Amino acid sequence: MEDRKRDHIDLAFSSRLEAKHADNRFDYEPLFGTHHKTEQEFHFAGKKMRLPLWVSSMTGGTKRAGTINKNLAQACAEFGLGMGLGSCRILLDSPEHFEDFNVRPIMGNEAPLFANIGICQLENMLQDGSSDKLAELVDKLDADGLIIHINPLQEAFQPEGDQLKRPALELLQEYLENTTMKIIVKEVGQGFGYASLKQLLQLPIEAIEFAAMGGTNFSLVELNRSDAVAAEVFNPFIHVGHTAEEMTHMVNKLVDELPLEAIQAKQLIISGGISSVLDGYYLTSISKLPAFYGMGSAFLRHAMGDYSKLRAFVEKIDQSWSLATNFLKVKQA
C-alpha cells in the first residue's frame, strides 16, 4: 500500500489532461450509473449479435490472412459480433485459398457473416452472365449475404486496374433485381457523398457500410505502391471524401427529407476511422437509422498473433461499452 501511495504522488504530476484535448461529445455523469454489465441483443440478417459491433476484415489469400480471419471469427463467436470478410475475388479464380476465408465453422451459426466482392467483378459477371457464381460463393462460405464494395479510384490508380464501363448504381440495381441474397454496399475508405447516400438508402439492401474517410483508404494503399509521378498527381483525390460523422449527419438529413416508404436500406454499419468504443457509442447514438459501428484495422492490429491477445482486447471493448452506457450521456447537438 505504501508503494502504491508513493506512486500516486509521482503519477499525479503526469496525469493531467489539457482541456483542449477534451472530448466534447459527451457529458460525464458519474452519479447515475453502476458497474453492472449491460446485456443487450441486436438482430441483423436473421442472425443475432450481443454488441452493436461489426468486424470489417480486410484480408484473405495469404497464410497470415488465414490466421487473422480465424482469430476474428473466434472473437465474433465469444463476444457476439458480426463479421464481413475482405475481398473474396481471389476465390473465384483460385479456390485453393478457400480455407483462409472459411470461418463459419469457427464462428458458429449465431452471428452474421458476409462475403465480399468488388463492383468491377460484378460488372464483369453481369456482362458475361456468370453472376450466379456469387451466390455459389456465399453458399460455399455458409455466409448470410454479400458485401459489394465500390472502388473506382482504387481501380484507376492501379496500373492493371479494372475499368468501370457502366455506373455502379446501374449495376447494383440490375443485380438486386436478379438476386435474393442479402446485400451490403460499402466504400473502401473515402465514404459516400450525399447524392450517393440518397440512392443507396432507396435500394433494398441489408445495410450501407460507410468505410468512411479516416480509416484504411484503399485508394491510398494503391498510391503508396505507385510511381512518384502518379503518387504526386493523384494524391489530392485521396483527400476528398466523407468522415463517418459527416455521413451519419447526411443520412439523418436524408431520413428527414425522404418519404418514409422510400427508405429500403435497413440499417447502417458506421465504419472508417472509428478508433474507439466512444466513437461507436456516439455515432450509433445519434443515428436516426438503426446502426452498428464497425472497425477494421483496430481489430487487425490485435489479431495477427495468438487469440489470447485479441481476446484481451475485445474484453476491454465489451467492458467499455458498459461503462459508456452507464456513465456517459451523448450531448444534444
Place this chain on the structure above:
Amino acid sequence: MEDRKRDHIDLAFSSRLEAKHADNRFDYEPLFGTHHKTEQEFHFAGKKMRLPLWVSSMTGGTKRAGTINKNLAQACAEFGLGMGLGSCRILLDSPEHFEDFNVRPIMGNEAPLFANIGICQLENMLQDGSSDKLAELVDKLDADGLIIHINPLQEAFQPEGDQLKRPALELLQEYLENTTMKIIVKEVGQGFGYASLKQLLQLPIEAIEFAAMGGTNFSLVELNRSDAVAAEVFNPFIHVGHTAEEMTHMVNKLVDELPLEAIQAKQLIISGGISSVLDGYYLTSISKLPAFYGMGSAFLRHAMGDYSKLRAFVEKIDQSWSLATNFLKVKQA
C-alpha cells in the same frame, strides 16, 4: 545601476509577448488601484479564511505524505486557507497511519479542515451498517466535515477496483438523511456533467468541489499504471469530462433555472486545472454561487521539502490576489 540598465537593453529583446498568448479574460486597468494589500474574510463550515483558496491535498499513508500534509497545514494557519485531506480510506483499516493525516494541531482551529472518503467505501459501510465509523474518523481528526469523492471510472480501471452496486446519487441521499456532518462532494479529475450538477445543487451539502478536467485525473493515474491494452482501450474515457470554467457556467445556468429554494448546496470549491491565482480570480468572480478556488498539485510541488519553500510560494499567491483585485477587471461576457 549601470549594470541594471545594461540588463534592461539585453532583456528588452527577450521580454516580448505575442498577442496570441494573451489572456483575454481581463481588462488591465492600471489607473485605478494602489499597492495596498487587500484584507478580506471568508466564512465556511463555521470557520474563517483570509483568502478564498482551498488546499486540495491528494495524499496520505506514506512518510512523504506526512511531511506534505504538515507543510500544507502550516501554510493554512499562516495565510488563512481551508484544507481537504486526501483519501482517508487507509485509516479505516490501518490506524497506524493516523499521524500522516493529523494536521489540526499544526493548522490551529481558525480555518476549516475536511476528511475524505470514496463513494464505494461509503456504499460498503452503508451496506454493512458501519457508516458510523465515518463520524468517528472525522471526530478523531478534529475535522469540520467529510469530503465524499465520486470515482466510478477510477475504480473500473483498477484491476482490484471496487464495484458500485447502486448509483452514487442514491448512496449520497441515503447518507445525508442519516448524518449531521457537513459534507463536500467532489469528483476526481473529470468533473461533473450538467445532470449531475443539477442533482448535487439540490443536496443539503456544504460545497460541491469540482475536481474538474485539467487537474490531476485519478482515472488517468490508474491507466498510467495499467497494461497496454487497458491503457489503449480505456484511454478515450479520460478525455471525457468538464473543465472548471465549463462547470462554472453550467452552475450559473442552473442557478438561473432552478427555483431559489431548491438550491441547498451552499457553495462551490472550483478546482481542477486551476494553475494560477488569475484562474481562481476569474472563476470565483463570474460564479453566481459563493465560491473558493482550489489547487492541488500546485501546492504539492512546493510542499515536498522545507516549509520555507512553500511559504515563499504562498506569499506570492497572497500578493497576487491583491494585485489582481487592484489592477485587473473581469471582462463582461
Place this chain on the structure above:
Amino acid sequence: MEDRKRDHIDLAFSSRLEAKHADNRFDYEPLFGTHHKTEQEFHFAGKKMRLPLWVSSMTGGTKRAGTINKNLAQACAEFGLGMGLGSCRILLDSPEHFEDFNVRPIMGNEAPLFANIGICQLENMLQDGSSDKLAELVDKLDADGLIIHINPLQEAFQPEGDQLKRPALELLQEYLENTTMKIIVKEVGQGFGYASLKQLLQLPIEAIEFAAMGGTNFSLVELNRSDAVAAEVFNPFIHVGHTAEEMTHMVNKLVDELPLEAIQAKQLIISGGISSVLDGYYLTSISKLPAFYGMGSAFLRHAMGDYSKLRAFVEKIDQSWSLATNFLKVKQA
C-alpha cells in the same frame, strides 16, 4: 498475388488519412461515373485547347530556359494546352536569345501562344513612341497575342528596378486604344485586389491572368536576392495579396454587380498556387466567367529534363481531369 496481399496488410496501417486533412470542396460520388475518358474542346484567342489548362512559363534567356520552353511546347501540342511565355524583355535588346522563345514550330498551330512584357517596358516604349516593337515581337514569335505583367513591388525591391511614372491602368488604356493585338493582363505572384479587378474586367482584353498569391512570387524572388535590411523591412509587403480562390469570388461578385455590357474581358486564367488538377477543377467550376486554370512551377519542375518525364506528368493530369469530372461533385457554397 500472395505478395500483393501481404503488402495490403502492411500498407493498411499507413494508408489512413486524418479527417482534418480532408478536402471539403467536393462530394465524392462513386455511384454515377465511369472510367471513360472525357473529351472536351475549349476556344481561346481564335485557337483550340483540349484541356482547360494554361502553361505559365516563367523563363527565357538561358540555355536551360530553351530546353524548358521546348518541352512545354511539345506537351501543349500533344495534350492541347495553351501557353504564355516568360518575360520577353531580353529579346528587345538581345535578339540572339530568340531561339529560347521560338516554340511555335514545336507547338504547332492549333493551340494558343502568348508573348509577355512588363508594364514598365510598356511605359518606356509609350514614352519614346517605340511600342510598335511589341507587335513586331509578337509577329516574329508567331504568337497569338501579348501578356502584360504588372509588377510595381518587384521593380521597387530591385536596386536597379524601373520606376513607374504613370499608373499602370492609364498605360494599359492608352495602349489598348492603339493596338489590335489580343492582350492578357497578369500580376506576378500577389494577385489583384477588388478595385483593380473591377477595372480590368472593363478593359477589352482576351483574359485576366491571376498569378495570385500562393504561387511563385516575383517580389519575393527579388527580396531573396536583397541585402538583409531590405529583406527585413520590405518582407511584410510580400504577405499582402490575394489568393486564386479569393480572386475568383471577387470576380464572381463583380460579375453580379457590373452591368453585363460593361464586362469586356473575355475570360480568366486562374493561376497562382494552383497545385493540383482538383484546385483547377474547383475554381473553374465555380467561376461565373469562362475560365482556364494555369500552372507554372508545377510544369517547371517536370520540364527541366527529358520530354518523357514531362509527358508522364501531363498524362496523369489528363487522366485526373477525367476522374474529377466523373466522380467529384463541387459542393454548393
Place this chain on the structure above:
Amino acid sequence: MEDRKRDHIDLAFSSRLEAKHADNRFDYEPLFGTHHKTEQEFHFAGKKMRLPLWVSSMTGGTKRAGTINKNLAQACAEFGLGMGLGSCRILLDSPEHFEDFNVRPIMGNEAPLFANIGICQLENMLQDGSSDKLAELVDKLDADGLIIHINPLQEAFQPEGDQLKRPALELLQEYLENTTMKIIVKEVGQGFGYASLKQLLQLPIEAIEFAAMGGTNFSLVELNRSDAVAAEVFNPFIHVGHTAEEMTHMVNKLVDELPLEAIQAKQLIISGGISSVLDGYYLTSISKLPAFYGMGSAFLRHAMGDYSKLRAFVEKIDQSWSLATNFLKVKQA
C-alpha cells in the same frame, strides 16, 4: 543577365507564400499608384515631422545608451521623426548621466522630443512638493514636454520596487492642474484597458502612447530578473493586457460614445508590437483620432552600432511608407 535568369529559375521554387500567411488587412491594388515618393507633413507639440513615426527610446544611463540615443536623434533629424526618451529618473539623482540623454543638439529643433518619468516618481515628488524638478529636467533637456509612464506591475515585481499609495489617475489629474507642460501618458508593455482609456481621453494631454502588449514588456523584464517562485506565480499577469489593434478599436469606440467636447487628449501614439511599417500604416489609417505609430526595439536593434546602419534601416522604412500609400488599400471592416 544570364546569371540573373538562372537565379530566377532556382529562386522560383523557394519564393512561394502559403495563403495561410496572408496579411488580410489590405487589398493589393497595383493599377493605380506610381513610384513617386509621397511627401507629407505632421504637426505635434508645436513641432513638425515628415513621417507619422515616433521613436520610443527605452534606455539611458549607460555608455551604450548614449550611443543609441545619439544615433536615434540623428535619424529623427534626417527623416523627420519624433522621439521620446527612456526613463530619465536617473538624472534626478545622478546628473553626471546628462550627456546620455542630451540629444537636442544632434536632433535639431524641428522635430518633437519628450523626456520621460515614472508615475511613482511623480507621486513621491507630489508628496514632498518637489515636482518643479520635472519642469527643470524638461527645460535642461530642451524637450517639448514630458512622458509619464504607468507601471504598477513592474514596480510590484521588483523586490525594491516603489509602492503606489494613490491611484495613478488621481496623481495625473493633480499634476495636470499644476503644470503647463505638454504631457504624454504611456504604459510599459501591457497597454490600457477600456476604463483607463476612457479616463485618459478626457485628460488635457498631448498624446496617449499605447506601449501595448506585443512589444517590450517591462513587467516581464522584471520577472526575467526574478527568482523562480516569483517568476512562476506572477507570470500569468504578464499575459493580461491589450494589443495595439485592440486598443485602437477601443479608442474608436470611445470616440463614438463620448461627447465630442469631452475628448481632450489630442492624439495617439500607437506603439507596442508594431513590427513593420504595414502595422503602422494599418493602425494609423483605421484610427479615428489623429495618430502616429511608434516603435522601440525595432529601432534599438539597428541603433547599437554605427549610424550608417540605422540610416539604411530608416531609409527603407521611408520608402515603405511611400509604397504602402501608393499600392495598398486598407480593407473596410
